[in-house]
Amino acid sequence: MKLSHRITNITGGGSDGWDVFYRARRMIDAGHKVIELTIGEHDIRTHPSILDAMNKAAVSGRTGYAEVPGSFALRDTVAARIQERTGVPTTRDNILITPGGQAALFATHNAVCDHGDTALYIDPYYATYPGTIRGIGAVPKSIQAHAENDFQPKATDIAAAAKGAKSLLINSPNNPTGVIYSAETMAEIAQVCIDNDLWLISDEVYDTQIWEGTHLSPRALPEMAERTLVVGSMSKSHAMTGSRIGWICAPAEVITHLINLATHTTYGVPGYIQDAALFTLDQGTALEAEIAAPFERRRALTLKALEGQNVVRSVPVQGAMYAMFDIRSTGMSGEDFAFALLDAELIATMPGESFGQAAAGHIRIAMTINDDAYVDAIKRLVAFAKSQVKT
Ligand code: PMP
Numbered sequence: 001m002k003l004s005h006r007i008t009n010i011t012g013g014g015s016d017g018w019d020v021f022y023r024a025r026r027m028i029d030a031g032h033k034v035i036e037l038t039i040g041e042h043d044i045r046t047h048p049s050i051l052d053a054m055n056k057a058a059v060s061g062r063t064g065y066a067e068v069p070g071s072f073a074l075r076d077t078v079a080a081r082i083q084e085r086t087g088v089p090t091t092r093d094n095i096l097i098t099p100g101g102q103a104a105l106f107a108t109h110n111a112v113c114d115h116g117d118t119a120l121y122i123d124p125y126y127a128t129y130p131g132t133i134r135g136i137g138a139v140p141k142s143i144q145a146h147a148e149n150d151f152q153p154k155a156t157d158i159a160a161a162a163k164g165a166k167s168l169l170i171n172s173p174n175n176p177t178g179v180i181y182s183a184e185t186m187a188e189i190a191q192v193c194i195d196n197d198l199w200l201i202s203d204e205v206y207d208t209q210i211w212e213g214t215h216l217s218p219r220a221l222p223e224m225a226e227r228t229l230v231v232g233s234m235s236k237s238h239a240m241t242g243s244r245i246g247w248i249c250a251p252a253e254v255i256t257h258l259i260n261l262a263t264h265t266t267y268g269v270p271g272y273i274q275d276a277a278l279f280t281l282d283q284g285t286a287l288e289a290e291i292a293a294p295f296e297r298r299r300a301l302t303l304k305a306l307e308g309q310n311v312v313r314s315v316p317v318q319g320a321m322y323a324m325f326d327i328r329s330t331g332m333s334g335e336d337f338a339f340a341l342l343d344a345e346l347i348a349t350m351p352g353e354s355f356g357q358a359a360a361g362h363i364r365i366a367m368t369i370n371d372d373a374y375v376d377a378i379k380r381l382v383a384f385a386k387s388q389v390k391t
Contacts, residue, residue, distance in 0.1 A: 017354030024348035053279035062271030070097025093252040099244040101233030112199040113138035121169040123356030144358040155188035162196035173206035173319025180318040205233040206320040298367035305378040328361035
């Protein structure tokens with residue numbers, strides 16, 4: 001029996017770029033003490049107060065089918081949060097609650113692209129982007145943001161790819177680079193979208209992790225609210241990766257159709273998760289600041305550990321939980337370096353190439369282990385890089 005091209009082609013047939021990660025996991029299974037700086041998962045678990053709220057909701061009966069678009073209370077709270085942070089008038093009619101940001105990425109592309117349409121995204125990119133686009137039957141087309149431009153995409157490059165495209169997906173603060181798009185970059189992106197009649201899908205799942213500069217949601221720019229679909233998530237902001245809770249903020253008409261899509265796919269998010277999310281958002285910003293704090297601290301530790309040498313250079317780490325290191329001075333590819341580092345030092349990192357060709361010659365570090373072990377790992381990484389430089 002033949003499966004659909006759409007589903008068999010999700011990965012595009014190539015390697016998924018996670019070979020170093022898998023090798024590290026095999027080494028761990030074999031008893032090796034590998035330090036993993038690979039995936040974007042906090043080193044703390046979901047806060048006990050959130051689990052209490054989840055438990056209370058479940059015990060009180062919120063275990064049946066829940067509101068498919070999300071409860072009114074939760075949608076109202078998410079809308080108020082977005083309005084407060086962006087100044088853009090936002091109501092529950094602009095909000096769909098989704099099982100995480102990934103489901104929101106799939107649904108938003110489904111909403112704006114037809115089969116065979118071209119959907120643009122920026123390279124370096126979060127690993128699932130091209131597969132998500134293929135998964136809805138559209139054609140992914142990447143636009144490189146260059147290391148030389150601190151991984152800020154250029155309007156001219158986007159405009160050159162925009163002809164005939166339907167949508168553009170951006171992510172700031174960015175995974176994998178840790179870069180935040182400047183106000184200038186965002187204004188240029190908005191203008192390209194307007195000029196080329198593109199939908200903009202703005203993945204803002206790291207919007208509570210800002211270390212330098214400011215996060216600007218492009219939905220707040222003139223004429224953009226009507227063409228922007230924002231993807232939000234509580235995975236990173238509240239260490240709720242396993243709870244699968246996020247949202248889409250979009251024009252009301254788009255949300256109406258997305259509710260139909262949710263009815264025919266996910267059938268919403270469990271009521272006890274929704275209630276726990278509502279409880280969490282009602283706590284205000286203190287909890288998210290507490291969850292973000294270790295990454296801000298480790299960012300400072302990263303920069304300090306890199307001082308006094310220029311073999312390993314960091315891309316400006318402005319937000320999110322990652323640092324991107326430029327190791328081109330070793331003459332190695334990111335992949336060769338990451339494999340060699342794993343074998344020699346038992347430190348697992350992600351090759352830049354896993355996130356697209358624009359990040360070749362780089363490695364991504366997830367700042368997700370305790371401070372002392374982290375600093376030690378970075379120092380050993382730097383010493384290893386130095387040993388690889390051909391003199
Ligand atoms: N977007 C980006 C940029 C991410 O890094 C992630 C998770 N690593 C997601 C979306 C999806 O997150 P989730 O589905 O857990 O909300």
